[in-house]
Each structure stands twice: as C-alpha cells, then as structure tokens.
Amino acid sequence: MKRIAILGSxxxxxxxxxxxxxxxxxxxxxxxxxxxxxxxxxLLQVKEFxxxxxxxxxxKAAARFxxxxxxxxxxxYPGKQGLKELISCTGIDRMVLAITGSSxxxxxxxxxxxxxxxxxxxxxxLVMAGSIIMGKARRHNVRILPIDxxxxxxxxxxxxxxxxxxxxxxxxASGGPFRKTSRSLFKKIELKQVLKHPRWNMxxxxxxxxxxxxxxxxxxxxxxxxxxxxxxxxxxxxHPEAICHSMVEFNDGVVMAQLSATDMRIPIQYxxxxxxxxxxxxxxxxxxxxxxxxxxxxxxxxxxxxxxxxKAARMLxxxxxxxxxxxxxxxxxxxxxxLRFFLIPxxxxxxxxxxxxxxxxxxxxxxxxxxxAKQQTAAVIGKL
Amino acid sequence: MKRIAILGSxxxxxxxxxxxxxxxxxxxxxxxxxxxxxxxxxLLQVKEFxxxxxxxxxxKAAARFxxxxxxxxxxxYPGKQGLKELISCTGIDRMVLAITGSSxxxxxxxxxxxxxxxxxxxxxxLVMAGSIIMGKARRHNVRILPIDxxxxxxxxxxxxxxxxxxxxxxxxASGGPFRKTSRSLFKKIELKQVLKHPRWNMxxxxxxxxxxxxxxxxxxxxxxxxxxxxxxxxxxxxHPEAICHSMVEFNDGVVMAQLSATDMRIPIQYxxxxxxxxxxxxxxxxxxxxxxxxxxxxxxxxxxxxxxxxKAARMLxxxxxxxxxxxxxxxxxxxxxxLRFFLIPxxxxxxxxxxxxxxxxxxxxxxxxxxxAKQQTAAVIGKL
Numbered sequence: 001m002k003r004i005a006i007l008g009s010x011x012x013x014x015x016x017x018x019x020x021x022x023x024x025x026x027x028x029x030x031x032x033x034x035x036x037x038x039x040x041x042x043l044l045q046v047k048e049f050x051x052x053x054x055x056x057x058x059x060k061a062a063a064r065f066x067x068x069x070x071x072x073x074x075x076x077y078p079g080k081q082g083l084k085e086l087i088s089c090t091g092i093d094r095m096v097l098a099i100t101g102s103s104x105x106x107x108x109x110x111x112x113x114x115x116x117x118x119x120x121x122x123x124x125x126l127v128m129a130g131s132i133i134m135g136k137a138r139r140h141n142v143r144i145l146p147i148d149x150x151x152x153x154x155x156x157x158x159x160x161x162x163x164x165x166x167x168x169x170x171x172x173a174s175g176g177p178f179r180k181t182s183r184s185l186f187k188k189i190e191l192k193q194v195l196k197h198p199r200w201n202m203x204x205x206x207x208x209x210x211x212x213x214x215x216x217x218x219x220x221x222x223x224x225x226x227x228x229x230x231x232x233x234x235x236x237x238x239h240p241e242a243i244c245h246s247m248v249e250f251n252d253g254v255v256m257a258q259l260s261a262t263d264m265r266i267p268i269q270y271x272x273x274x275x276x277x278x279x280x281x282x283x284x285x286x287x288x289x290x291x292x293x294x295x296x297x298x299x300x301x302x303x304x305x306x307x308x309x310x311k312a313a314r315m316l317x318x319x320x321x322x323x324x325x326x327x328x329x330x331x332x333x334x335x336x337x338x339l340r341f342f343l344i345p346x347x348x349x350x351x352x353x354x355x356x357x358x359x360x361x362x363x364x365x366x367x368x369x370x371x372x373a374k375q376q377t378a379a380v381i382g383k384l
Numbered sequence: 385m386k387r388i389a390i391l392g393s394x395x396x397x398x399x400x401x402x403x404x405x406x407x408x409x410x411x412x413x414x415x416x417x418x419x420x421x422x423x424x425x426x427l428l429q430v431k432e433f434x435x436x437x438x439x440x441x442x443x444k445a446a447a448r449f450x451x452x453x454x455x456x457x458x459x460x461y462p463g464k465q466g467l468k469e470l471i472s473c474t475g476i477d478r479m480v481l482a483i484t485g486s487s488x489x490x491x492x493x494x495x496x497x498x499x500x501x502x503x504x505x506x507x508x509x510l511v512m513a514g515s516i517i518m519g520k521a522r523r524h525n526v527r528i529l530p531i532d533x534x535x536x537x538x539x540x541x542x543x544x545x546x547x548x549x550x551x552x553x554x555x556x557a558s559g560g561p562f563r564k565t566s567r568s569l570f571k572k573i574e575l576k577q578v579l580k581h582p583r584w585n586m587x588x589x590x591x592x593x594x595x596x597x598x599x600x601x602x603x604x605x606x607x608x609x610x611x612x613x614x615x616x617x618x619x620x621x622x623h624p625e626a627i628c629h630s631m632v633e634f635n636d637g638v639v640m641a642q643l644s645a646t647d648m649r650i651p652i653q654y655x656x657x658x659x660x661x662x663x664x665x666x667x668x669x670x671x672x673x674x675x676x677x678x679x680x681x682x683x684x685x686x687x688x689x690x691x692x693x694x695k696a697a698r699m700l701x702x703x704x705x706x707x708x709x710x711x712x713x714x715x716x717x718x719x720x721x722x723l724r725f726f727l728i729p730x731x732x733x734x735x736x737x738x739x740x741x742x743x744x745x746x747x748x749x750x751x752x753x754x755x756x757a758k759q760q761t762a763a764v765i766g767k768l
Binding site for chain 1: 541543544546549621631635637638642643644645650653654657659660663664667668669671672674676677678679
C-alpha cells in the first residue's frame, strides 16, 4: 500500500488523482490532502478518503474548515507553514504536487529534503528553478516523476535507454483552440473561446497557457530540466489529435512514441505505479477509427509565446522565472477580464526585455526575479 | 569487438549487415560468412572483410569457390555439414541468420545449442517451429534478437516493461503494392508488378509474401513465438507509410510505438548493438514533411493469406509449418512463371485443408509436415 499525499487535491489534477486512488484502493491510500480554499470540495474528499492529515493553505478558509470538519481524528495543518509540517510529519511514500503557479516551489523543495518522491504536475517550479530542483533531487536521491502528459511520454520513451543515445525530443502540442484561427483575428479573441480547449479538460490557468502555446514553452523548459537537455535538443511539433504525447529520437534514427487517450488519469496513474503499470479502465486507441495522426510546424508568428519561451530556454538563469511570473500575472489579469488575450505575449516580452538576466542564480535570486517580474507586470498592465 | 557470423551474406539482409559492420569497424568483425551459391559476390565480400571462415552451402558452388579463393588462410566449410561446423568452430559472439526459407531451421538450432545469440532475419524457422526454438533458446539461455523491422519494433516497445502489463500488439503492414488495387483486378497481376514493393527493397521471396500479405501472417506467428503470445493478442493494422513499424498497448491504455526510416540497416544494427544503440547515419523522421501517419483495417477478402495465417495461428501444431511450406513452393512456382499470383492463397488453402494437424509436435513431426506439404503443393500445382 503506497501512502499518497495530494497537494492541490480540489483542482483538476487533484481530483483525477483521487479517481485513480478510488480505482485502486488495494494499492494506494490518500493519507494527506491539501487545498488552497475550496473547503466544500475538500470536506467531501475528506469524508470519502479519510486522510490522516489535511491542510487548507488559505488561513481564513482553514479557520472555516476547522469549524466544519466532523472527523476529529484528522490532523489539521493550516496555512503555508502547516503545509510544510504536513509534508514533514505524515509519512508519505509519494507526493502528488498539483498546486499551480510558483507557490509549488516551496513544498516541492520541502518534499525533496524529506526524501519523498514527487509526482509533479506543477510546471512553474521546474520552469523557474529547474536546475536547482533537479540538482537537489539528485543529491537527496529523490525521484521527480512527471505527471504532465508530454513529460510522462518522454519519460516512458526513454525507459531504460542509455541517455547518451538520445538525439532529440519531439514535444507535441495540440495547437490549442486557435491553431486554425487567422492571425488577423487574434485581437478579437474572448475569454470564453480561450477556455474551450479542443483536446484536454484542464484548469483555467493552464487552459489559457495552452491557447497562447506558452504552456508548450513551459514544457520545453520543464523537459530540459527533467531530462537534463539543452534547448536545441527539443523540437516542438504540432499534432492536433493530441494522441501522441511526445516522442524521443535516438542516435540510430529510431523514434519511440507514446500514445494514449487524452485523460490525465493515465499519466497520473503511471507516476503513482512506476515502475509498474496497472489496469486503468482506459482502452488503447482505435487506430482504424482515428484514421490518421497529423503533424505540422508550429507558427511562431501567431504564437509569440513560443519564441519568448525559446529565448528564455536559451538564456536560462533567472529569465525563465521572469517569463513564468510575467505570464502568471498577465494570465490572471486576462482571466479577471482586465487584459485582452492577444496582449499576453506583449506584456511578457516587455517585462523580459527589462530584466537583467542572472546566470546560475541562487534560489533567493530566482525568487527575487519572480517577485520583481510580478510587480513589473502588474505595473505594465496598470499603465495600459 | 563483437565477432559476427552472417549466414546468407550475399542476400539482401546479409549485404545490409555488412554495411552496418563497414560503418562500425571498431565494434564488429565479420568472422564468418556463409552463402548458398552466389560465389562472385561472396568472393568480393571475402576480399573486403577477410573473415576467418567461409561456407558455400551449395556443394558444386563450393567446389568452384575453392578454386577461385585467393586468401589461403581462410577456412572453407562446404555444404550443409560444413555450415554446422562453421557455426561450431569459429567462435561467434552473435550470428546473423539471414538464410530464407525452412533451411534456416537447422543452423538456428545448432547456434542455440552452441549458446550463440542469434540475430534472426529468417521468418520461416519461427513460423514452423516457434515454440521448439524459443523453448530451446530459453533452456540454453540464448537470446533470439529479431531483425525483422516489425519484431524489432515490438521488442523496442516492450523494452524493460513487465510483460504482464502487455495487452495487445499492433503489427503494422504497409499493405503492399496492391493495397489500392481492386479485388476484381487480382487475376491480372503479373510478376513485375509484384516485385515493385512501394516501401521496402527486399529479396524476391519476401517481396511476393509482402504482396499477398502472407508476410504479415508469418509475422503474426513470429511475434507469437518471440513474445510468447496467443493469436488474439496481435492485431494487424495497415499503415501505408511504413514509418511506424509496430506498437504495443499496455494495460493502462498506453501505446508505445517505434518509428524509423524504412531501411533494414536500422533493425539489423539494433540487433547487433543491443542493449546499446549506435549512431547509424540515418536521421530520424521529418514529421512536418511527412504530415500524417495513416491507419486502416486490413482487407481479409482481398488478401486471403491473412485469414489462412490467422487460422494456422489459432490451430498451431504442425499447421504453421504446412502454411509456410505450401506458400514457399507456391511462391517459388510463381517466381518461376509457373503459377498465377492470385492462385497462391488457393494453393495454400488446398494443402492446409488436406493436412491433419498434430498438436505439440516434435521437430521430426514438423519437418515431416514441411516435407509432406511441399510435395503436396508441387502435386497440386502440377495438376493445374
């Protein structure tokens, strides 16, 4: 029985993780749940899964949660400090980290220090501080198991191959809802169009990032960190069916590809069961019904976030953190109705251009760049 | 330095194997070459690669070869008995078995007894006596490394996965030159059309088998033997581009696929380098130029050999040997201009229907079924 903690249990990845655990009660036990503020959902989860420990990160929501919780045997850990204690004290075999944004960085580093293998759904932590996180994981002999479908695909393609034989990664992208939208129409794109992703049902922030293709840029940085690659070893490839989740080319000319239905439960379960596989309830792919898998070049003009992330990937240092922070604020403002969709890349570019990159930064320097970029982005948007 | 023997060195697979060895002279040495009767080509190969041992299987050709060979330091092994001695006496690390037809069976069993890992290009031996060969290989702790591109793909997809997680294999088929030919036109098909395969440049026998799709039926039987599967775990899938060489579906719904250029040097090299990979000179796949990978159901009506091989795959016993032998004779007669293309499956079916299947046969029973089927097939064709 693997003891699983889920950080971000009420979000999209969190609830999918609980579906996987519900399917395999003989294999997994959800011993710890943490959510930001959705206490209604969290109370339902607690009732069903009876975790040993629960954290509500938002302090006010935590106080309300404490009044409403019926099961007095459950340990409550309120706030960010509580989250750290929950990670340290619960006895976790594998931690699913599904908190979005840069606030996942601290709990990730805590888990690594506690030698807990992390199934990582959050992208931003690796984007901001990839080399610091992976270096720390190596030193503590901790595994970072990707949940992101593309990274999981790369991981499965690499299998036990000798990394020296790796020649290139094809990071596939569905192209998002605006793949076929003419560039001239981008100025008219509205929030509700953005939130209708053709292939994946995901959280709001990542759905916007998928529409700008910034998500793919983050995955480029994520893959570089997870698999220790330079930016020139990763090619982004548009694949509208989103059936092939990424591919790896080896030095003998062989390409290995991983394909599956577009449901996050598949990579989540793999991150929990690795090195084994378990029956998931998903059948494979009906290739005859599907008929074809299509591939095309990404359009860097229509999706400037691709070029911005490639720039950050080449520069590294604090620039990826600035890319991430500027994007996070810009997307939040877009979701709040305060920014037009097509302006997201312009805002990010402006903030990146103002940043003095620091090579081989400390964590403190990364966090400072993150804070600086967030404040700058807010200021840039405020002046529009 | 791996000491390689090539049985069938002057054929298509043999000469491709020598190209691989030529590319990696620091890794591989061709220590033994064996050919049936093409002594002109064999003399050129001996001159370039200076093997320690050479076998000419055809006794008359062997006598002529002995008169022409310049390098007197090379050991000559004439005839079938000589081939057995060559395998036993040369000190071989890995043997490439690229003799076509059922005559590969004896040298294969000899190699296994001598504990030599075999890179196997021949299909017929596994089709005839799959369980005997694989059982013997297991007992002698010998590896059978597939060279066939489809089997190599399956092998690479399985990698170090737990076999219990395997759910199904998708054996891909280009569909051959007559995929789009109307069934009503099959009676008019001529030899020269058959020998123009759209994707692979291969020997004549296998090119005919690719046109009838009997080749895919053999691969079904081959996969069952190599990976210890029942026939219901293998699905044949038409994939005209022949870029994806096969796929494996696991119990969690994940499908792993292997893709590469259509050149036999890639799977040959992998069978020589396994478990490593080596630079091959082949680049990967230009997915943007390729645009799409297509899949469709095979047409069992147009290609009756598929149904015949599936029948043999379900019955097992001596029936696959009969399928193979009847096909071998029918194809030879077709290649000699003595049989029309569309009659090949009819001949095979007639002989299969006359056969009394023996379950769990001995090798002697298999060889007897092979001889019986060959004689029967010749008789059936003679009476046309």
